[in-house]
Amino acid sequence: MVAGGRRSLSRRALLVGAGAAALVAAGTVPWPAGATGAPDPAALRARIRASAAQPYTGFAEASGRLGLPDLPQLGQAIALFTGTTRIRVFHAGPQRWRVDELTAAGERDIYHLDGVESSWDFGSQRLTRIVGTTSVRLPRAADLLPPDLARRILAAAPDDPVEALPDRRVAGRAAAGIRVTPADPDTTVAHVDVWADATSGLPLRVEITGRADPGRPVLTSELTSVDLTAPADDVLVPTVPPGATAAEVPAADLAGALRVLGPSAPPGELAGRGRLPRFPDLPGIGVYGTGLGGFVLVPVTGRIAAQAVDGAAAAGGVPVTVPTGRAVAVSTPLLSVVIRAGGRRGALLVGTVSPAVLARAVTELAGAAR
Amino acid sequence: MITTELVLMLRRRRVWLCWALLCLLPTVVAVLLATTRLAPPPGRGGAFLSAVLSDGQLFPAAALALVLPVFLPITVAIVSGDAIAGEASAGTLRYLLVRPVGRLRLLLAKLVSVAAFTLLAVVLVTVTSYVVGVLAFGFGPDAELGGSGITSLSGATLTPLQLAGRTAGTVGYLALCMLTLGAVGIFFSTLTDSPLAAALGVLAVVVTSAALQPLDAAEAVRTFLPTQHWLAWIDLFRDPPLLDAVRTGVEVQLGWILVAFGAAWANFTTKDVTS
Numbered sequence: 001m002v003a004g005g006r007r008s009l010s011r012r013a014l015l016v017g018a019g020a021a022a023l024v025a026a027g028t029v030p031w032p033a034g035a036t037g038a039p040d041p042a043a044l045r046a047r048i049r050a051s052a053a054q055p056y057t058g059f060a061e062a063s064g065r066l067g068l069p070d071l072p073q074l075g076q077a078i079a080l081f082t083g084t085t086r087i088r089v090f091h092a093g094p095q096r097w098r099v100d101e102l103t104a105a106g107e108r109d110i111y112h113l114d115g116v117e118s119s120w121d122f123g124s125q126r127l128t129r130i131v132g133t134t135s136v137r138l139p140r141a142a143d144l145l146p147p148d149l150a151r152r153i154l155a156a157a158p159d160d161p162v163e164a165l166p167d168r169r170v171a172g173r174a175a176a177g178i179r180v181t182p183a184d185p186d187t188t189v190a191h192v193d194v195w196a197d198a199t200s201g202l203p204l205r206v207e208i209t210g211r212a213d214p215g216r217p218v219l220t221s222e223l224t225s226v227d228l229t230a231p232a233d234d235v236l237v238p239t240v241p242p243g244a245t246a247a248e249v250p251a252a253d254l255a256g257a258l259r260v261l262g263p264s265a266p267p268g269e270l271a272g273r274g275r276l277p278r279f280p281d282l283p284g285i286g287v288y289g290t291g292l293g294g295f296v297l298v299p300v301t302g303r304i305a306a307q308a309v310d311g312a313a314a315a316g317g318v319p320v321t322v323p324t325g326r327a328v329a330v331s332t333p334l335l336s337v338v339i340r341a342g343g344r345r346g347a348l349l350v351g352t353v354s355p356a357v358l359a360r361a362v363t364e365l366a367g368a369a370r
Numbered sequence: 371m372i373t374t375e376l377v378l379m380l381r382r383r384r385v386w387l388c389w390a391l392l393c394l395l396p397t398v399v400a401v402l403l404a405t406t407r408l409a410p411p412p413g414r415g416g417a418f419l420s421a422v423l424s425d426g427q428l429f430p431a432a433a434l435a436l437v438l439p440v441f442l443p444i445t446v447a448i449v450s451g452d453a454i455a456g457e458a459s460a461g462t463l464r465y466l467l468v469r470p471v472g473r474l475r476l477l478l479a480k481l482v483s484v485a486a487f488t489l490l491a492v493v494l495v496t497v498t499s500y501v502v503g504v505l506a507f508g509f510g511p512d513a514e515l516g517g518s519g520i521t522s523l524s525g526a527t528l529t530p531l532q533l534a535g536r537t538a539g540t541v542g543y544l545a546l547c548m549l550t551l552g553a554v555g556i557f558f559s560t561l562t563d564s565p566l567a568a569a570l571g572v573l574a575v576v577v578t579s580a581a582l583q584p585l586d587a588a589e590a591v592r593t594f595l596p597t598q599h600w601l602a603w604i605d606l607f608r609d610p611p612l613l614d615a616v617r618t619g620v621e622v623q624l625g626w627i628l629v630a631f632g633a634a635w636a637n638f639t640t641k642d643v644t645s
Binding site: 020024100106122123125225241243 | 601636
């Protein structure tokens, strides 16, 4: 009787164990991708770059592990690259969209309607209409959406070699993949993988892998559900709920703030990379290098630079020897940063190039300032 | 048998004590908030807590978020851990099984009883916190303007009907999440004669799951953790409501219930009962 009982227990336990294993397998084993009918990689890249007009509604999750240090005033922007961000998007076209950054305590939404941007923050119960535009702003959740991220990367690296990746299933759709491998030997980016809906070219998943750890992406963004139809008009129009505040603020006047600094004109070349004709309205700002290996020079006040150098050094930054002043380099799996302080003005160099390139650039910069 | 178990549950003093304590915590928080008018800053504290000062109708959501991480699991652990082990420790289990009732049927009756407890717990917290919230904070600015809606997380105003529907969805979802713990508790309850050990086992599952959740190294198993989807109901208060996370949460919870109840069945139906 006892032996029979044990046999039955064993059979039933096995049955339950097999059921549990089947449930786990159903949740983890990827579905076959199915046929995508994708064009060749170069044609798919062109199709992806031309997909901005494709309307869609969906939900995305972006996950980053860039290991950036916490910086005052930049907490929200840095969190986008160091944690998981839940994003909902309603995209009717390049001039009509809404992107919600979803948090456990509320949400922060951006509405873009025919050139006018408004933001809704549930926490502060405030709808803010942003008047005017600025050529540079801090990163926001909308920048991490696979379509925006993929198009921005492919636009920055139009000539880098591209190869096909195996198709995979993303958001319930068969997606065709391409891998862009930067030709620049000094970039921190090993490769960028993009999977897109083959017919519309809408990117559904993006993986950015750094050279420091080629086995695991440092930034992954995926639409986990998507509907390729235009959203209803009413979800694209912000409303001011009772009790909430409505405000208008001018777009950040970065040019004015920079003019106060009185920065010198950025050199035409740094670390062997020519300056691109970007942001001519922003004095002192210089963008150097092409493709996925570039960096930007940002002038800062001497006081802020000194604080940043001290903070970076305390956080494990590597000192860089410069002709005048002092400088510290910080490297993360994807971004390298060098800060130089000394005198009334300092400089911040940040980009997707190796710290050695930025160290060379800051040395040239300090030599020129002497 | 199901009716008998339900009646027995409703007659237990500890069950009513659990429900009373669950309703007491949000009430204390409401009184403190109403007297001090000091809500957590936006984006901090429990979900919805920063917004309840301006609209008491949001307090049920804030109250559910308050009791969800610790108090609700503790009460479910106590009640479910007692399901079989309580009978065994009281020496009534063998007499219960003498009756011409199958062990599977007894387990099912216990599961239904625990499900009724969790559903009533969530409903009672929702109803009392709505009453307390409206008494302490009023109906919100929309009422002053002649309306009766509340502001969704996305800024759009929800009508009373929409609010009722979404609150009902939240109640059902959280009851299901807690039933997962209930099923695990019943399984542990078949393994031991000690209700306390079974309840502690449930809490160990909760703590382990919550500890694994933020770990990058646990990424592969994260979606299967029972606590991972507990806050998905917040998406029901967005506009339009977002169902992706809730759907995944329901699938995972149903999977846990199936496996835990199956394990309880596999163990209990072949067990030599001597207590």
